[in-house]
Amino acid sequence: MKYPKMRPVTAFPVTYSGKQMICLKDASGLVENTVVVPKPIFFIISMLNGKNTIRDIQAAYMRQFGDMLFSDDVQKIIEDLGKNLFLEGERLEAYLHKIKTEFKQAATRPFLHLGNGPHLEPERFKGELASYFRHPDGPGERSLEIPSGTIKGIMVPHIDYMRGGPCYAWGYRGMENLGDVDTIIILGINHTAGDPLFSVTPKPFETPLGLMETDKDFIQTLIEKCAQDLLEGEFYHRGEHSVELQTVWLKYLYADKEDVKIVPVLCGSFDTFIAQGVSPIQDARVGDLINGIKETITALGRKVCLMASVDLSHIGPPFGDGSRVSLGDLADIRGADLETLKFVEALDREGFWQSVARDANRRHICGLSAIYTLLSIIEAREGKLLKYAQWRDEQGWGCVTFASMIFCQ
Template sequence: YICLRDPEGIVEHQIVLTPAAFFVATQLDGESDVRAIQRAFAQQFGGQEAAAEDILRIVNDLDEQGFLLSERFEARRQHVETAFLESALRPAYLAGKSYAEQAGALRAFLNEQFTTHSGGPGEAPGAQPGSGDPLRCLIAPHIDFHRGGHAYARAYLELFKQGRPDVVIIFGVAHISPPAPFVLTRKAFDTPFGALLTDQDLVRQLEAACSWDPYAYEMVHRTEHSIEFQAVMLSYLYGPNVRIVPILCSTFGSELGSVEPAHLSAVNTFLETCQDIVATLGKRVSVIAGADLAHVGRRFGDDFDISEPIVEGVAERDRQDLQYVTAGDADGFYRSVMQDRNERRICGLNCIYASLKTVACSGVTGELLHYDYAHDPAGGIVSFADVAFA
C-alpha cells in the first residue's frame, strides 16, 4: 500500500492507496483520458484491464479527499490560506498531533524529559531563571519531542540557568524550501502554555533589509515545526515573558553551486541587520537555531540500511562540522558541510549559518552540550546537537 499526505498541510489527513489505485493516480496528468489510462494500466499490470467506472471512482475519491489538483482543491486551499493570513495568531499546528494539546499533560511530559531516565540532564528548571546574562546563542534540535525531548531538555536547561532574554531571534528551517532566503511573519505563536508575541519593531527592521517579499511564502510558517517546537519550549520556561522574532531559512541559492552565502548580497544584508539588532539590544537578546543535522538511510533516499559503521561515520563527520560551530565560524561550518555537497542532508545548514553570523560580532565561542541521533521509523537516522554560546 502507498500512503499519501499533503506536505503543505492544506489537507491534514492521509490516505492509503492500493498499488493499482496509486498507478491510476500517477496517470492523472491533466492530459490523459480514461482510455489512455486503461491502456497504460494494462501495460503496467500484464494485460489486466481496469474498468472505466473504477478509474472514475478513484478520480472522484481523490478529488473528494483533496488529493487532486482541481477547483475543489483550490477552494479548499483558498479557505485555509485566507484563515491563516488574516489571523494575528499562528496556531500551534502540531498540538494534539506531535505533542499534547493540554498544557498540564504537555508540562508533565516535558518535565519528564529533564530526568536521567529519559536521557535528560538530571536537573529540572527552577522556579526562576538565572540572574546572569542570557545566552548569546543556542543551537537546539527540531526533531519531534518523543525522539529528541532529552536533547531539548539539555539545551533549554542551559538557556534557563542563564538570565532570561527579553527577545529571542529564532532561525528555523523551511523544509519545503520556498524560493526566498528568509521568510518572516508578524504573527504571535500560540502554544498550549499561551501565546508568544512577536516583536513587531524588529520584524519591521528586517523587512526593510529584504530585497524580496519576506511574506510571499508566509504560509510556510503555518505547518513548519522547526520554530514551533522552540516556541513551545520558550513558553514552557518563561510563559509570555519573552518576545520572539521568527525567521524561516530556506534555500540561499548557493547549495548547488560553488558560491558561498558569504558572497550573496541579499543574504549578507539581511544577516547584517540581524547583527545590528543584536548589537543594539546587547545582553537583552538571545539567538536560537532550531536545527537538526544529518538525515541518512533509506527513508531519505540512500540505498543502504543503517549499521554501526554508518552511524560512526555520520557522527565523525558531524563532529567535524561541529568544531566549526563551537568556534563560531559560520563560513568554516558551511564549507565543512558542503565539502561532500551535503551528502548527509544537514537540514539545519542555513539556519545554523545564519545564527552564527548573527552573533559573530559578539566574538563568542560555544560549548557542545550534547550530541545524539534518533532512528526514523521508515528506515534511517537523524542526528542533532545542543551547542550553547554564553
C-alpha cells in the same frame, strides 16, 4: 481531468492492519490529510504526473503487474485523491485561497502540529516536557555548570517530541543559564519553499501554555532595514513546525517572564548555492538579512538570544536515497555529523558550509540555512555540543539526526 497531477507529497512505508502500506502526506504541511495505500495503488499514484492519461496508467499497470486495471477504478482513485486535496486543480486552489485569507486576517498564528486532546491540557503538557529532562537520555534535574549570562545562542532540534524530547531538554537546560533576555530570535526552516529566502511574521504564536508574544518593534524595524520583502512569505509560517515546536518550550521555560518575546524567521533552502558552487554570503539577500538583524539589535538595544531550530541528516528512501539505513550505517552518519558540528562549535561559518557542500549535501541536512545564518550573526566565543542523537526507523526506511548545542560568550 485528462492529465491528473499530484501535488508534492512525502511518501513513506507504514504497517497498517498488519500489512505493509505507503503513507502519503502533503510535503508543504498546508493540507493536514494523510492517505494510506497498498503498493499497487501507490504505483498508480506515482503515474499522476500531469503527463499521463487514464489509458496510459492502465497500460503501465498491465506491464508492471500483469493484471487488468479498469478505468473506473483509476477514476475512483483520482476522485478520492482530489477530495483529500492531493491533486492540483480548482478544488485545491479554492482551499489554499481560503486558508491564506484566514491566516492573513488572523490576529495570531494557530497551534497546529501536536493535534488535539487531553495531552494538551496545560498541567499534563508541562508534565510531559518535564519528563524529558528525567529521561535516561535527558540532562537530569541539575543545571549545567555554566556561568549565568554567558549564553548567547542555542541550537535545538525540531523533530517531534516523541523522538527528540530528551535532546530538546539538553538545549533548554543550557538555556537556563541565559540570564536576562528581551528577545529570542528563532531561525527556523521553511521546509516548503526556497523562495522567498527569508520570511518573518509579527503574529503571536498560540501554544497549549498560552500565547507566545512576538517582538513587533524588532520585527518592524528589521523589515524597514532590509531591502528584501520579509513579509512576502509570511503565509509559510502557518504550516511550518520548526518555530512552533520551540514556542512551547519557551512558554514552559519562561512561564514567569511574560516580557520575553520572539522574532520568528524562516530560512529557505540553500540548495541553489550548493548547485552553483558559491558561498551563501555572496547572495545579496543573505547579507541583507544578517546586517538587518545586527543593525536592529544595535538600534533597539535588545538583549537577544539567537536560536537555530534545526535537524541534521535525513538519510533513506523517503529523502531520495536508493537504499535503506542499516545499523552499521549509523556509525558512519554519526562520524560525518560530528565532523560537521566541530565547525559549528568553532563558529567557523565557511568551514561548516564546506563540510556540507563538498558532497552536495548528501546527508540532506535541512538545518543548513538556519545554522549558517546563526553563525553569521552570533557574537560568541565558542559553541559547546551538549547532545547528539539519531532516530532510525525499525525497518531502516529512514534516519534523522539532531543535536543540542549552546554558544557561550
